[in-house]
Amino acid sequence: MAVDTTFAGRVYPPGDVYVVSREKIREFAEATGATHPAHTDAAAARALGHPDVVAPPTFAVVIAQRTEAAYVDDPAAGVDFSRVVHADERFTHRRPLHAGDRVVPTLHVDAVTLRGGLAMVTTRVEIADEAGEPVATVVSTLAVRPEEDA
Amino acid sequence: MSGRPALADLVVGQELARRTVAVDRARLVRYAGSSGDFNPIHWNQRVAESVGLPGVIAHGMWTMGAAAAVVVDWAGDPGAVVDYQTRFTRPVPVPDPGHAEVEVVATVGAVDAEAGTVRVDLAVTLEGARVLGKAQAVVRLS
DSSP states (O other), X not given: OOOOGGGTTOBOOOOOOXXXXXXXXXXHXXXXXXXXXXXXXXXXXXXXXXXXXXXXXXXXXXXHHHHHHHHHTOGGGOOOGGGEEEEEEXXXXXXXXXXXXXXXXXXXXXXXXEETTEEEEEEEEEEEETTOOEEEEEEEEXXXXXXXXO | OOOOOOGGGOOTTOEEEEEEEEEOHHHHHHHHHHHTOOOGGGTOHHHHHHTTOSSOBOOHXXXXXXXXXXXXXXXXXXXXXXXXXXXXOSOOBOOSSSOEEEEEEEEEXXXXXXXXXXXXXXXXXXXXXXXXXXXXXXXXXX
């Protein structure tokens, strides 16, 4: 099963609404050692001008990875997770995510290239609010090793 | 909140923050649960070895997140990080029993007075070897 390069350029229909919650932000912050009070204390977040607790800068990966599943879990795409290495990741925030946000992710497969046996797969998840205003962009590249590689 | 850094005080190359972060298997399980990334190479020794890894390795995104916390604490506002990118250049094996220690050093990479932003460059190492490449956070300051 090889990685199918014809998936490049594909845009998926918008995903389900993701509701950002205080408790999910708290869990994610604790797991990554993010102890800034604005992640967990609404008063501290409001003192900085935010409407509620603020997500860490990489929190959007939670939304992005579940959105990317529509592509990477598709057997036709040929992305075998036992042979995948995460190559790079980038977050661009028009504004931070905070508790209470209701956002809609849209998945783009920006590139699927073969490079000396390795397949490089770049996805982009555009996260917008329900009115369509952009919130954040998450770009991720996976390297997929060839099957016979040990 | 007072005490946030000011753009005018920053000099390229200046060290902003430094932190050593410990990671053990329990932390990886916690990250898996909080992020939804349940790839077994991050918690199952047998699976990790079967795909040619030295053992269980940390999620690259855990390392990226732990480094972000250093930037956020320095910046004084999680919302100030407007762009953050990295490459994952080397795995972080996490022993059991025990833990791995990742060191994060943040320095000023560039100052853009017009945009009101600073690029913070992150050197993230395990036993002296870089595990993240081109780890850069763009932070908005006033």
